[in-house]
Amino acid sequence: MLSIAVASSGQHQDAGAKMYHLAPRTTSKITSKSISRDGGRASYRGLVSISPRAKEARSRVVCDALIMDAKSRSDTYPTNRVLNNEVILEHEAYVSKIGVEQLYYLMSRGMSEAEAQTLIVRGFLEPVVGELPMEYAVELNRLVKLEMEGSVG
Amino acid sequence: MKTISKKYNKPGKHEITIPFDKEGQEKAWLGVVDARAEGEYELEILAWHTAPSTGGRITVRGVVGKGASLTVRGMIKIEKQAQKIDDFLEIRILLLDPSARATAEPKLEIEADDVRASHAASVGKIDETQILYLASRGLSEKQAREEIVKGFLGV
Numbered sequence: 001m002l003s004i005a006v007a008s009s010g011q012h013q014d015a016g017a018k019m020y021h022l023a024p025r026t027t028s029k030i031t032s033k034s035i036s037r038d039g040g041r042a043s044y045r046g047l048v049s050i051s052p053r054a055k056e057a058r059s060r061v062v063c064d065a066l067i068m069d070a071k072s073r074s075d076t077y078p079t080n081r082v083l084n085n086e087v088i089l090e091h092e093a094y095v096s097k098i099g100v101e102q103l104y105y106l107m108s109r110g111m112s113e114a115e116a117q118t119l120i121v122r123g124f125l126e127p128v129v130g131e132l133p134m135e136y137a138v139e140l141n142r143l144v145k146l147e148m149e150g151s152v153g
Numbered sequence: 154m155k156t157i158s159k160k161y162n163k164p165g166k167h168e169i170t171i172p173f174d175k176e177g178q179e180k181a182w183l184g185v186v187d188a189r190a191e192g193e194y195e196l197e198i199l200a201w202h203t204a205p206s207t208g209g210r211i212t213v214r215g216v217v218g219k220g221a222s223l224t225v226r227g228m229i230k231i232e233k234q235a236q237k238i239d240d241f242l243e244i245r246i247l248l249l250d251p252s253a254r255a256t257a258e259p260k261l262e263i264e265a266d267d268v269r270a271s272h273a274a275s276v277g278k279i280d281e282t283q284i285l286y287l288a289s290r291g292l293s294e295k296q297a298r299e300e301i302v303k304g305f306l307g308v
Contacts, residue, residue, distance in 0.1 A: 065261075065263075067263065067266040067268075068266075069266055070265070070266045070267075071266075072266060073262075073263055073264040074261070074263050075260070075261055075262045075263065076259075076260060076261045076272075077258070077260050078258065078259065078260070078274075079256065079257075079258045080256065080257045080258070080274055080276060081254075081255075081256045082246075082248065082254065082255045082256070082257075082276045083254050084248075084251055085248035085249070085250060085251050085252075085253050085278045086251070086278060087248070087276060087277060087278070088275075088277050089257075089274075089275060089276040089277065090273075090274075090275050091257070091259065091272075091273060091274040091275065092271070092272075092273050093259070093261060093271060093272050093273075094269075094270075094271040095261055095263050095268065095269075095270045095271065096268065096269050096270075097266045097267055097268070
């Protein structure tokens with residue numbers, strides 16, 4: 001499951017995924033990326049439930065969040081429930097803002113601030129975009145660019 | 154950074170709040186849950202950042218035995234005025250028996266923007282190859298399991 005959530009002004013995006021492992025030897029992966037900006041609030045809410053019958057199940061959850069400015073907030077509420085012992089379950093999450101050093105570095109190479117921001121956001125979304133079909137990935141890249149153009153960091 | 158260690162080996166609910174209310178404060182907290190005896194164990198941790206430039210390392214390690222269940226809820230909460238925070242929450246749970254159950258909920262609530270907050274959780278059983286290795290060194294399977302649990306809990 002791949003997901004991207006962008007929360008802008010006045011929005012509270014509460015998105016995520018639920019994975020129920022009911023059969024043995026099943027695997028799942030959740031990759032969730034969220035961006036909050038202009039006072040938006042992005043939340044990830046997820047569940048991985050592994051039933052007693054689902055022996056040797058494997059699951060991996062990665063949810064990362066990017067906070068663009070001081071008005072915005074970000075939350076994650078994952079639940080990992082494991083009801084048998086032959087399971088490998090991993091979960092990781094990371095929240096950060098755009099690094100000023102990263103911005104300065106890119107700007108020192110001749111990019112405008114907006115361009116640099118767009119590049120960082122694209123890099124942040126890359127793991128998701130990379131798995132999309134080509135046509136859709138192109139559309140998404142355009143969308144990110146459009147979204148970012150109107151904003152002043 | 155000094156590590157505060159706490160041990161929990163009785164069933165029931167334990168609620169812990171770790172406040173970060175002085176600027177520049179750094180804390181490392183380690184919670185060890187020994188849930189080898191039957192029962193329901195619950196651990197609720199709140200790392201609460203109200204002051205800026207605070208840093209935390211929260212670690213929970215638990216072993217869950219036959220007929221036992223363990224729920225660990227860990228929350229990193231960062232208030233708006235608390236900028237420049239660096240916190241990491243880690244939950245590691247080892248299931249020792251097919252009837253052992255575990256739930257890990259590592260949560261984040263972040264209102265500030267200049268922060269680095271991350272968490273990780275894993276639930277699994279003892280690696281059979283580790284047991285095989287120790288057995289090849291002359292330990293019985295039972296001894297091997299005990300040693301691995303000891304090492305995992307760091308006691």
